[in-house]
Amino acid sequence: MELPPYATTGQRIWHYTFKVLCGLILFFLIAPIVVIIPLSFNAENFFTFTPGMLAFEADAYSFKHYQDFFSNPDWQQALVNSVQIAPVATLLSVSLGTLAAVGLSQDHVPFRRAIMAILISPMIVPLIISAAGMYFFYSRIGLQGTYVGVVLAHAALGIPFVIITVTATLVGFDRSLTRAAANMGADPVTTFFKIQMPLILPGVISGGLFAFITSFDEVVVVLFVGSAGQKTLPWQMFTGLREQISPTILAVATILVGISIALLTTVELLRRRSERLRGMSPG
Amino acid sequence: MSDASQAGPVLAADGTPLKKSLQRALRAQKLRALALIAPLLIFILVTFVGPIADMLFRSVENAIVSETLPRTVVALEDWDHEAGEAPSEDVYRMMTYDMVTAAELKTHTRLGSRLNYETTGISSMFRKTGRRVDDFGEEYTDQFVALNPAWEEPATWVALMAASTDPFAISPAAEQALPETASIYADFAKTIADTKGDSVTEEEPWHPVYLALYTDLIANPDAASAFSGESAALISAAAAAVPTFEVTTTKDLFVKADKGWTDPEVWGTIKAFTPEYTSGYFLASVDLKKSPDGIESLPEDRQIYMLLFKRTLFMSLMIMGSCVILGYPIAFLLANLPMRTSNLLMILVLLPFWTSLLVRTSAWKILLQQQGVINDILVWIGLVDDADRLVMINNQFGTIVAMTHILLPFMILPLYSVMKTIPPYYVRAAKSLGATNWVAFWRVYFPQSVPGIGAGCILVFILAIGYYITPELVGGTTGTFISNRIAYHISSSLNWGLAAALGTILLAVVLILYWVYDKIVGIDNVSLG
Known part of the structure; x- marks a missing residue:
């Protein structure tokens, strides 16, 4: 992307226009997320910058929306529900998903393509259709409006992400290592936990984080499958946005952005580590 | 060896x-x-x-009509809707039997609302008639009881109808001699046992049972010969008396309950929806209607689904197009910058990808509203007058902007992974052969990036077409998708069959695209950042 010294004026103009254009698009991507952070410290119940905020006056900023979030029982209950549902759903999708990904990476799997298509389908099918199907089915077997029902539904939605990331990690896995372990007398279970698992762990963890964020962010399915007792954070935000919009949502959004940044950093670090390991392993 | x-x-x-x-x-x-x-x-x-x-x-299932009105459905088989007349008295009588059972079980309202989707007004007819149908045939009850008070006794009926071995089964003799009575009495016995836990030995039969007995005795004056003892005497006395009974037609009773029952259209609807499987919901979801005369299109003002499908398609294409236009330069930049810088900029793409959907939607809702940040800036610059701030939310514009922002990473990531594999020396070779920058890009680089555009477009389109949350929150009335209508039918209007039919069409489109995506890209090659 360096401009050569012999570039003509036209090329120079185009070069800088392109950079400005890209800058604007990146601004479009990131600005909406960044802008809500200062707004969440607004001392007034407004959704825009007050003159005081623009002049950086200290009393124009406050933590009152955060205080509301941490003292309002509705929001607290939603937080508790989210924290209770997401990890269990994640655990379920990670354990089943990793097992299946290991199976799928073997040499001779019959109907591999069809199985893969079915396992990835929860990511592709429109959420409203998944939600409607699960709603009818779970109400028939009495799981509608229960904790178990929501966890099962969220686990199903998280599975494609686990399958995709773990199979991607397994592509770079050196199979001679498991053969060597078997050669030295380790049984398949020992081989899996002592040799394979530590090496594919970065992939498993990032798959898990994807599954976690899927469940943690999910609204449509929980709206249908859950009842008031399973009201999660996104659900509470959804009703808040649809009915009367209170600035507390901005505080919640800022907290969620913080969580996203933490998860994104973890996934990126894991990905780099896994790439480094793959670069070191022979073959 | x-x-x-x-x-x-x-x-x-x-x-x-x-x-x-x-x-x-x-x-x-x-x-x-x-x-x-x-x-x-x-x-x-x-x-x-x-x-x-x-x-x-559920989109094709339609057992409700034939389950709720089993006798009417059979009786209607011979009725010809083309003649333009209401059906015969027989049909009304069968309807009485079916309706009284349904009203006791409270299933008639469900059937009413089901048929109301096809012809408006049927729901209220069913409700009104359901309240009165247990009095249909009261005149016959009175005349039988006047003839012999024993007809009022549940025990008389049990002796007449029940099989000697099992008090809950109908005796073959009664079924033979008095078929209609046996059939409705069996329903009566089952219904009161199911709903009230009562036994036939304690309840006086419904009035329509007497109507059935009257009809049977007119048709078969010799019915007494099938019975013995007291029952035979009772029946033969009644059989002798029935020709002198005062007659009321059930048709009149129905018409008194609601005038609509003379309308051949209503009966035509019932007849058209007797099969256990129906294409009615699918027809409704493309603004057609199954009428007794065949398939016809709905009146202009009620055609909403084709419009909605077209709008969903149009907006998904708009979003896809905006994503290509905005995503291509960014992917190009990321793929051609040195590793260190591109990794840094990649975070700007991945952060929105990892941020909660609701956070991004609420951000747009706040930015775009009339008292929001964007309008404030525009007013401050002087582009827009304070009095008429732009309406950017609760319309198609709001949905397209917010969804482009949400789906942009899904375009950039596949594009980036394809562009990363394009060797830089092709473009260099083109330039050394005398191509200008533009020709080198358009003739050499761009064709190699087309698979990435294809992958990104299909992915964005698949995700866009089924979106629910964002259009619901920022779409208002003009920016909603077909998904919002499906949700409405599931949770508000409770027309689940129609919701299922709309869902099937949507799912079919998505699955075809999914299949294409699998052929072009391969699902195993989906990368997640």
């Missing part, structure tokens, strides 16, 4: 042919792989694929 010279199969160490032992090893491997996959596959099939298939089945 003697083996090698021998003709015949190569043997493994244990003496079995090598081919066979290889097959055995392969089979064991396959089974092990399948055993590892099986738990998840079963889990997905049971919790996900099964429920969806079950829901889609």
